[in-house]
Amino acid sequence: MRVIYLLGAFLWPFASLAQTNPIRKQIDALFRQASAKPQVLLLGTFHFAGEQVDVNTTSADLRVNMLSPSRQAQIAEVLDHIARFKPTKIAVEAAPNAKKYIDSVYRAYRKGHFQGDKRVRMDDELYQIGFKLADRFGHSELFPIDAQPFRIRFSPADSLIMFTKYDQQTDTSFAYWDKQYSAYSRLQDLLKYNSTLGEYLRFLNEEATHARSIGRWLVTTKRGTNREPIGADGFISRYYNRNLRIYSNLQRLVTSLGWSSLAAH
Template sequence: MKKLLLAVALLASSCLMPALAQFKKLGGREGRAQVLLLGTFHFAYPNADIITTDKADQLDVTSPQSQRDIARITSQMATFKPTKIAVEVRPEKQARLDSLYQAYLEGRYELGVGEEYQLGFRLAKQLGHLRVYAIDTWGNLDAYQKPGSKEFEVREDKAAEMEKFWEYMQATVKTRHEAEQKLAGKHPQTLYQKIKEMNQPEAIRKRHENYFREAFQYEAQPYDYTGVDWYSASWFNRNLRIFRNIQRITESPDDRILVIYGAAHIGPLQQAVESSPYHELVPANKVLR
């Protein structure tokens, strides 16, 4: 009986070796679900953030070069062997995401421009996944939001305060962003080069430190915490909620979850994954060769 149990154990161990070898090669340890955070720019340029862009001046993700780059990225992400792919779509839109993905599998849907489609759907189909997971959410803005509003609407008593804050943000953050974009324009990048650069440790660190700059230091009145509460605290709260959604789709230590998200989120999400007793971070730069 002992010999039989030993044989079964050895067989199970041999079956796990390829996956464990891959895990260890990418810097992981046994016993935790792996999470790979892939930071991207927003392919569809929705202009939903403080910084807006002119699509005409940006990379066209539908160009032949960009499509080759997207194929290259998905091919490299496939080497991670994800069991789940999560994207920046809110869970309440999961049914619509499922419907679009099913239509794509059946050849009834041409991929949308967004990274959730170009990267998420494309790779999920390649790997034979049944769905792509929606994990996005908002931060806690109860002190500023109208009670009961589904989309963010500023309370009347906070409207003037928020308008002044927004003007300040446009005058400071946007100016800095435009200077950075002008410098980057001197060294044009392909889509692959841009994504690869975004996922380097130093690039992640620099983006993360932005949340302790102008917005964090903003004070509506001397020594108050308007910038901390309105901008940075809600931002970190949002990312902790996103990580909670990552936890919710984690079903096994054998899970390998690929998270495709706006690059600004990678810093705080990375901290959450590294702090989690249930997860192990796989750095994207180890996979983007």
């Protein structure tokens, strides 16, 4: 099936380029950076301690032991690559209200007195990437920038009742893409298990992988009806809202144009 959505538009006579070019140059000049921009390196990761909180829960037989000698060597290699960026601040996927605790255990880690606990496991990415990299550069603190989306924090009835209402909505595309993405999750776990850490992180940060991740959410936008477009609202209020909140937290870390940061997720 092919669908065309028509947008109406008015056609107006265009002024000559000779008249408009000087104006366009002035517009461009308004947004031209006179000095260097802050530099941010985003590193997408998986949950080193095992995917048990997101859409996919990794089966026990495919969980990677990040404390094994081979994986520790791979982590060291990844850290060497990231260190070339020379971050001045390191932001991590953790709740901002956990900063005091994270900084306290990070200080203990730097003194050799912290081997992980229930909140910051020794085998997770906060410890293995965040703590190790921050310590390498002599940082005194880390910056948690995670956020919960608006709809979970303020509208539990919307997320629970409305989604449940359309949970069994019949549509062949739902069944098809659920099957496709279930297979995709399993193959991701298999790829992660059989790849080096560097290889898998490169895969996670590829443009095609990002597109597939967004696609998983876009499939849900069809859920609901024209009067109750719960899928579309959920996509904006969960996926994009959370990411924009994280982005706003990251922006507030900028203190100078010469600043650089690593944001590990």
